[in-house]
Amino acid sequence: xxxxxxxxxxxxxxxxxxxxxxxxxxxxxxxxxxxxxxxxxxxxxxxxxxxxxxxxxxxxxxxxxxxxxxxxxxxxxxxxxxxxxxxxxxxxxxxxxxxxxxxxxxxxxxxxxxxxxxxxxxxxxxxxxxxxxxxxxxxxxxxxxxxxxxxxxxxxxxxxxxxxxxxxxxxxxxxxxxxxxxxxxxxxxxxxxxxxxxxxxxxxxxxxxxxxxxxxxxxxxxxxxxxxxxxxxxxxxxxxxxxxxxxxxxxxxxxxxxxxxxxxxxxxxxxxxxxxxxxxxxxxxxxxxxxxxxxxxxxxxxx
Amino acid sequence: xxxxxxxxxxxxxxxxxxxxxxxxxxxxxxxxxxxxxxxxxxxxxxxxxxxxxxxxxxxxxxxxxxxxxxxxxxxxxxxxxxxxxxxxxxxxxxxxxxxxxxxxxxxxxxxxxxxxxxxxxxxxxxxxxxxxxxxxxxxxxxxxxxxxxxxxxxxxxxxxxxxxxxxxxxxxxxxxxxxxxxxxxxxxxxxxxxxxxxxxxxxxxxxxxxxxxxxxxxxxxxxxxxxxxxxxxxxxxxxxxxx
Numbered sequence: 385x386x387x388x389x390x391x392x393x394x395x396x397x398x399x400x401x402x403x404x405x406x407x408x409x410x411x412x413x414x415x416x417x418x419x420x421x422x423x424x425x426x427x428x429x430x431x432x433x434x435x436x437x438x439x440x441x442x443x444x445x446x447x448x449x450x451x452x453x454x455x456x457x458x459x460x461x462x463x464x465x466x467x468x469x470x471x472x473x474x475x476x477x478x479x480x481x482x483x484x485x486x487x488x489x490x491x492x493x494x495x496x497x498x499x500x501x502x503x504x505x506x507x508x509x510x511x512x513x514x515x516x517x518x519x520x521x522x523x524x525x526x527x528x529x530x531x532x533x534x535x536x537x538x539x540x541x542x543x544x545x546x547x548x549x550x551x552x553x554x555x556x557x558x559x560x561x562x563x564x565x566x567x568x569x570x571x572x573x574x575x576x577x578x579x580x581x582x583x584x585x586x587x588x589x590x591x592x593x594x595x596x597x598x599x600x601x602x603x604x605x606x607x608x609x610x611x612x613x614x615x616x617x618x619x620x621x622x623x624x625x626x627x628x629x630x631x632x633x634x635x636x637x638x639x640x641x642x643x644x645x646x647x648x649x650x651x652x653x654x655x656x657x658x659x660x661x662x663x664x665x666x667x668x669x670x671x672x673x674x675x676x677x678x679x680x681x682x683x684x685x686x687x
Numbered sequence: 688x689x690x691x692x693x694x695x696x697x698x699x700x701x702x703x704x705x706x707x708x709x710x711x712x713x714x715x716x717x718x719x720x721x722x723x724x725x726x727x728x729x730x731x732x733x734x735x736x737x738x739x740x741x742x743x744x745x746x747x748x749x750x751x752x753x754x755x756x757x758x759x760x761x762x763x764x765x766x767x768x769x770x771x772x773x774x775x776x777x778x779x780x781x782x783x784x785x786x787x788x789x790x791x792x793x794x795x796x797x798x799x800x801x802x803x804x805x806x807x808x809x810x811x812x813x814x815x816x817x818x819x820x821x822x823x824x825x826x827x828x829x830x831x832x833x834x835x836x837x838x839x840x841x842x843x844x845x846x847x848x849x850x851x852x853x854x855x856x857x858x859x860x861x862x863x864x865x866x867x868x869x870x871x872x873x874x875x876x877x878x879x880x881x882x883x884x885x886x887x888x889x890x891x892x893x894x895x896x897x898x899x900x901x902x903x904x905x906x907x908x909x910x911x912x913x914x915x916x917x918x919x920x921x922x923x924x925x926x927x928x929x930x
Contacts, residue, residue, distance in 0.1 A: 671772060684697060684765075
């Protein structure tokens with residue numbers, strides 16, 4: 385390519401035309417653009433953390449593990465029929481926050497939670513509240529598929545049974561089939577319901593766990609890295625499932641895959657060192673984030 | 688200020704963005720050079736230089752294709768988001784406008800070839816050529832400034848370019864009026880007058896493309912989409928942002 389020669393003639397013509405001096409084609413990339421004036425050190429939440437129709441609300445939530453202050457004043461809503469993703473580097477508090485939403489942190493020694501978290505307006509940390517039904521209302525799907533060492537059928541039927549949602553065998557059959565259908569697993573397992581759940585593939589096991597979660601009619605489903613142990617095809621199936629489940633449930637998902645957050649969620653929350661830095665519509669967070677830390681993290685500029 | 692391409696944990700991505708930017712600037716340099724050569728061909732009534740400009744349009748097109756391919760590769764490999772995505776989309780749109788400017792330079796060169804390349808056609812009146820030359824130089828100065836604004840992400844300079852676009856349109860309209868008078872006086876000139884209209888139009892478009900590029904720069908720097916917005920609103924809002 386004869387660009388150098390072009391430049392030379394360019395300058396030549398410029399001189400003969402007696403014009404303003406030529407712009408020198410420079411190889412230095414331009415400086416970073418001006419963003420909104422949000423200080424990198426600012427730790428208050430950017431963006432509106434409320435929604436018009438909240439299912440769960442968290443206000444000024446603080447979590448301590450012993451002396452360690454793990455989460456600082458986090459407030460956010462999970463709306464009806466929406467998927468909210470929580471992203472951030474390891475140790476940012478996103479999983480800790482997620483676990484507060486169905487009191488999973490209660491089981492950890494030395495863990496203290498303050499602030500207010502409500503489900504449909506009711507304080508889930510209220511004295512005397514039974515966490516067992518709470519965890520049916522707010523189900524959790526974990527990173528590693530963890531089916532019970534029982535048959536596929538019993539994996540699903542167990543929950544409805546202990547929560548007294550079914551009384552007859554026919555009802556039980558119905559719940560098992562409906563849950564597996566909704567989790568998109570029915571066709572793959574309907575002929576081997578008596579076989580152990582642990583014999584399924586990883587992706588199938590994860591869908592089994594999702595079926596188990598939805599069998600007790602939850603309102604909110606929490607997912608902590610639900611695809612990190614799965615291959616891309618199994619991941620795609622789970623993501624498709626999440627999109628379908630959104631019609632009936634509210635979903636909070638913690639993920640390390642930013643692309644997954646962008647694909648599955650309607651709102652995204654970015655956590656950093658225990659602070660909720662920014663929250664907003666996923667479309668905005670991934671095209672035009674407002675906090676410099678969010679931008680650095682999602683563009684792969686961290687640390 | 689931190690460099691727009693820098694700071695990724697994956698350093699190679701920094702390099703890819705910087706290289707892409709550099710290539711866009713090279714394409715800009717090439718296109719400006721094409722306009723300069725076309726203007727010189729017009730000044731010197733040189734059809735062979737004009738033919739050279741026409742042939743060299745291929746280089747512009749090749750760069751266009753190459754930049755497209757590299758953009759697709761970067762998107763596929765890096766899945767850019769936020770600032771990186773805006774940066775790449777700005778570069779992509781700038782490339783499209785630059786390619787069009789290359790076409791306009793070629794059209795001007797084709798006109799020169801038509802006027803002086805064949806013995807059959809009569810040489811046009813110097814008065815008409817004067818307008819063509821004037822608009823060509825004005826359009827080129829706008830493009831220079833737009834590329835400068837792109838290279839330095841200078842929103843203030845971009846606003847200047849957008850302001851200038853009104854001026855070039857005005858120049859275009861008054862040139863058309865002069866042409867109309869000229870044709871009325873001597874209808875035998877209709878043939879090349881039409882060519883002159885086409886050339887004027889091509890050159891006025893260079894200003895339009897420069898304005899587009901300036902708009903992308905404002906989008907990238909301030910996050911505002913200023914296309915299809917009233918000029919005064921742009922100037923007020925962008926300058927307010929910068930303060």
